[in-house]
Amino acid sequence: MSEEKWEFEEDGLVIAASRVGGSARVSWAGVSDSRTPGTFLRPVLSDLSEKLKGAEVTVDFSKLEYMNSATVSPLINFVKSLDSGCPRIVVLFSDVDWQRTHLQCMRAIASTLRNVVVDSTATPPG
Amino acid sequence: MEARLQLSFQPMWPNVRKIRQEVTAVLGVYPQALRSAAVMTAAELVENAIKYGESVPAAEAVSFLLETNPGQLRIRVVNGSTNLAGVAELARRVDELTRAADKQALYLTRLQELLADGEQTGKLGVYRIGFEGAFDLECDYTDSVVTVTATRGVDV
Numbered sequence: 001m002s003e004e005k006w007e008f009e010e011d012g013l014v015i016a017a018s019r020v021g022g023s024a025r026v027s028w029a030g031v032s033d034s035r036t037p038g039t040f041l042r043p044v045l046s047d048l049s050e051k052l053k054g055a056e057v058t059v060d061f062s063k064l065e066y067m068n069s070a071t072v073s074p075l076i077n078f079v080k081s082l083d084s085g086c087p088r089i090v091v092l093f094s095d096v097d098w099q100r101t102h103l104q105c106m107r108a109i110a111s112t113l114r115n116v117v118v119d120s121t122a123t124p125p126g
Numbered sequence: 127m128e129a130r131l132q133l134s135f136q137p138m139w140p141n142v143r144k145i146r147q148e149v150t151a152v153l154g155v156y157p158q159a160l161r162s163a164a165v166m167t168a169a170e171l172v173e174n175a176i177k178y179g180e181s182v183p184a185a186e187a188v189s190f191l192l193e194t195n196p197g198q199l200r201i202r203v204v205n206g207s208t209n210l211a212g213v214a215e216l217a218r219r220v221d222e223l224t225r226a227a228d229k230q231a232l233y234l235t236r237l238q239e240l241l242a243d244g245e246q247t248g249k250l251g252v253y254r255i256g257f258e259g260a261f262d263l264e265c266d267y268t269d270s271v272v273t274v275t276a277t278r279g280v281d282v
Contacts, residue, residue: 033146033169035139035177038247066146069170069251076237077244097159098166101258108234109241 024055029063041074053085062094095122163259170251175205182206233257
């Protein structure tokens with residue numbers, strides 16, 4: 001089964017995605033601090049949501065070093081969009097302070113979604 | 127171990143990234159958690175000043191001050207504005223944050239609004255400063271000059 005890969009980059013933010021059959025991964029890295037991040041993110045994430053439909057998706061934010069508050073809306077709506085078309089979504093944050101805060105918030109939001117699990121990359125497997 | 131950073135700059139977006147770098151550097155000896163909160167708070171306040179500010183006689187440029195005193199970190203951003211409705215909205219959100227017993231709940235409510243309507247953006251930064259950054263905010267508006275001051279305790 002062949003692997004499909006996509007990568008999007010904008011002013012310090014890199015979103016790398018891959019899919020092999022029913023399994024997919026989306027990794028965010030770098031910084032998202034543009035004035036209108038939605039201008040770049042919304043079409044990219046909408047496109048990705050379509051490409052990943054039906055897959056079990058891991059969305060990894062642990063390498064995201066910084067994001068401004070304007071990034072939050074496109075980010076959470078990407079997870080919501082995946083939730084409507086994917087059977088399982090695992091959202092990962094790292095254990096650094098600001099990411100822990102967003103992990104807590106995403107967990108609270110996930111309780112209103114059907115297929116989203118939020119976890120920390122610091123959590124031991126098992 | 128006191129830190130101080132004072133800058134004045136034109137309201138241009140690249141200055142947000144510069145502020146983050148400068149705050150990171152000046153707070154280099156402080157704990158990572160405090161530094162991270164201060165960087166985010168400084169950037170959010172400067173973003174607002176650049177987005178909504180304008181040059182007025184009493185504040186031709188954006189002014190930024192970060193200083194630590196024993197037990198306290200203070201960040202102050204000053205910009206001009208003649209947008210009375212915009213300033214009133216900012217003051218309302220700062221007041222709401224100040225009075226909130228549960229700042230996380232305030233932040234989560236706004237997240238739920240953004241989730242319910244994906245076309246909505248913004249109006250999250252003030253709550254983020256209070257919840258994620260654990261800063262208290264004050265807002266003053268005098269002679270078309272907006273002054274927003276963020277303070278939090280420093281346990282060093």
